[in-house]
Amino acid sequence: MTMVSLASTAATTTERAADTSASALITCEQLVVGWNRPILPPIDLTIRRGRLLAVIGRNGSGKTTWFKTLIGLRKPLSGRVVKARPDLRIAYVPQVAQLDPILPVRARELVLWGRINGWGFLRPFSSRVDREACTRALAEAEATAFADKPYAELSEGQKQRVLFARMLATDGELALLDEPTAAMDPVAERDAYRRLARLAHEKHLAVVVISHSLGVAARFADELLWLDSEGQKVRHGTPDEVLADEDFREQYGDVHVAHAPEAS
Amino acid sequence: MDPTGAGGMTWKDFFDAFDLFKDPIYCAAAAGFVLGFLGVYVLLRRMVFVSAAVTQSAGLGVALAFYSAIHLGFAFDPIYGAIGLSLITTTLLLADPQPRLGITRESVLGLAFALSGGAAVVVGAKIAQEANQISAILFGTAVLVRAEDLRAVLIVGALVTVIHFWAFRGLAFATFDPGAARVQRLPVTALSAVILLSIGLMVGVSARALGALPVFAFSTLPATAALLVSRRRMRLTFLLAALGGAVAGVGGYLLAFFKELPVGASQTVVAALLVPVALGARGMISLFRLGLRARA
Numbered sequence: 001m002t003m004v005s006l007a008s009t010a011a012t013t014t015e016r017a018a019d020t021s022a023s024a025l026i027t028c029e030q031l032v033v034g035w036n037r038p039i040l041p042p043i044d045l046t047i048r049r050g051r052l053l054a055v056i057g058r059n060g061s062g063k064t065t066w067f068k069t070l071i072g073l074r075k076p077l078s079g080r081v082v083k084a085r086p087d088l089r090i091a092y093v094p095q096v097a098q099l100d101p102i103l104p105v106r107a108r109e110l111v112l113w114g115r116i117n118g119w120g121f122l123r124p125f126s127s128r129v130d131r132e133a134c135t136r137a138l139a140e141a142e143a144t145a146f147a148d149k150p151y152a153e154l155s156e157g158q159k160q161r162v163l164f165a166r167m168l169a170t171d172g173e174l175a176l177l178d179e180p181t182a183a184m185d186p187v188a189e190r191d192a193y194r195r196l197a198r199l200a201h202e203k204h205l206a207v208v209v210i211s212h213s214l215g216v217a218a219r220f221a222d223e224l225l226w227l228d229s230e231g232q233k234v235r236h237g238t239p240d241e242v243l244a245d246e247d248f249r250e251q252y253g254d255v256h257v258a259h260a261p262e263a264s
Numbered sequence: 265m266d267p268t269g270a271g272g273m274t275w276k277d278f279f280d281a282f283d284l285f286k287d288p289i290y291c292a293a294a295a296g297f298v299l300g301f302l303g304v305y306v307l308l309r310r311m312v313f314v315s316a317a318v319t320q321s322a323g324l325g326v327a328l329a330f331y332s333a334i335h336l337g338f339a340f341d342p343i344y345g346a347i348g349l350s351l352i353t354t355t356l357l358l359a360d361p362q363p364r365l366g367i368t369r370e371s372v373l374g375l376a377f378a379l380s381g382g383a384a385v386v387v388g389a390k391i392a393q394e395a396n397q398i399s400a401i402l403f404g405t406a407v408l409v410r411a412e413d414l415r416a417v418l419i420v421g422a423l424v425t426v427i428h429f430w431a432f433r434g435l436a437f438a439t440f441d442p443g444a445a446r447v448q449r450l451p452v453t454a455l456s457a458v459i460l461l462s463i464g465l466m467v468g469v470s471a472r473a474l475g476a477l478p479v480f481a482f483s484t485l486p487a488t489a490a491l492l493v494s495r496r497r498m499r500l501t502f503l504l505a506a507l508g509g510a511v512a513g514v515g516g517y518l519l520a521f522f523k524e525l526p527v528g529a530s531q532t533v534v535a536a537l538l539v540p541v542a543l544g545a546r547g548m549i550s551l552f553r554l555g556l557r558a559r560a
Binding site: 071072073090091092093094098099100102103104105106109112113114116117118119121122123124125126148149150152153166170176 | 308429430431432433434435436437440441443444445446447448449450451491494495496497498501
């Protein structure tokens with residue numbers, strides 16, 4: 001059972017310098033996740049500001065279990081998840097399919113939920129500051145045009161942009177996204193990843209994304225975390241390092257890294 | 265409007281005896297309003313069966329109160345039986361038996377529903393002298409409402425309304441996107457408990473006053489109608505469902521009065537009629553929007 005941090009052994013000098021300057025937001029210390037019994041080896045990992053981390057692996061590889069444990073929706077079997085501060089602001093974007101399609105709610109209202117934190121809901125109506133933040137987030141996510149439409153009537157790509165706007169509205173320091181591009185076409189998917197990378201690099205957020213799209217994830221992510229519960233393997237490092245890993249290549253073979261024009 | 269019903273009752277008769285009827289009408293309006301509001305949670309959380317099980321439990325609670333008074337010599341107000349059993353069922357539903365017992369919440373619901381329904385009939389058979397009361401509880405055949413039952417409905421209804429108005433944003437967020445709400449540090453478990461306890465309490469007091477059948481109807485049908493009409497504004501959906509519940513309560517009572525029909529069944533029928541009315545309204549709204557688009 002192995003957890004190999006490839007980044008620690010092979011990162012370039014520049015990347016190491018970037019890592020040092022970036023501050024740690026969440027650290028997994030010997031974290032063991034699972035349902036009654038461990039499904040992966042213990043994981044040591046630090047999630048830092050300004051980095052886009054893509055979590056990859058096959059169906060049932062333990063991605064979602066690790067993710068849920070990271071954000072506190074599940075308890076670790078052993079080890080721990082250490083937050084930089086107890087009041088660390090986290091934004092979570094569920095899969096589009098997790099929100100009920102019959103929910104009678106406008107996109108704007110859904111984005112406003114991103115402004116609710118802790119016991120802050122004990123106010124019957126949202127404040128002007130919240131509404132302004134919501135409007136800004138919708139504009140930034142290019143979702144203003146359909147902000148007043150019922151969420152249920154939006155296309156999958158539009159729904160994803162609304163959830164992305166909600167993530168921005170939280171003013172979170174750490175953004176966690178569960179398969180955000182699951183129902184998108186390749187162009188929309190590339191744009192979504194570009195937006196996430198910009199969020200990490202320009203707004204200096206830590207972004208963690210679960211992905212099935214190896215090529216696009218490898219193109220835009222700063223780090224990859226590959227999980228394989230069947231082979232009891234965990235690999236963490238830069239995309240080049242993970243894609244070159246022997247065990248990874250045994251499962252996936254050569255991965256074509258998507259190259260896309262810089263401007264969307 | 266023809267003031268004379270088929271049963272010969274007129275609006276004059278109604279207003280002449282309004283002092284007699286005002287309590288059940290206020291009670292039906294208040295219970296319909298609050299249960300209609302809560303019904304949106306019931307439907308959107310796919311908890312219709314929860315409402316059915318809690319309502320059945322309330323019926324059993326009342327039957328047990330009569331049984332206790334007659335056969336055990338221990339008398340307590342049936343409303344406490346209704347509230348007690350409703351809350352026990354609600355508490356059972358709050359627990360997730362899957363990790364420990366390997367059975368789903370639906371199994372617990374099935375057990376609560378079947379056991380409560382069966383036990384209410386069995387207990388009812390042992391208190392034949394109170395058969396009318398049991399029938400009133402299960403099907404809402406009572407024309408009048410006791411003052412203490414009205415008071416309980418008004419107090420619990422007001423409490424639930426204030427809490428839900430004040431915490432609406434949190435309750436909605438935690439209910440419809442619990443994962444994100446938990447990450448944003450909302451007390452999701454507590455908010456979920458607030459909703460279930462609101463349903464348990466309101467069903468308990470309303471079932472004693474109005475009967476299980478109309479209570480179940482109020483907690484599902486007005487919300488169905490509201491969801492058909494309002495698809496983009498959540499607050500409006502809740503408000504329409506609440507108003508629909510109140511209309512069903514009062515309208516059903518009036519229908520029963522003028523046509524000399526059983527009250528609870530009439531309230532249930534009026535609540536059900538809201539659904540085709542909403543379907544018609546939805547069709548009209550769609551046509552209106554198509555017209556606007558064509559003109560643009």
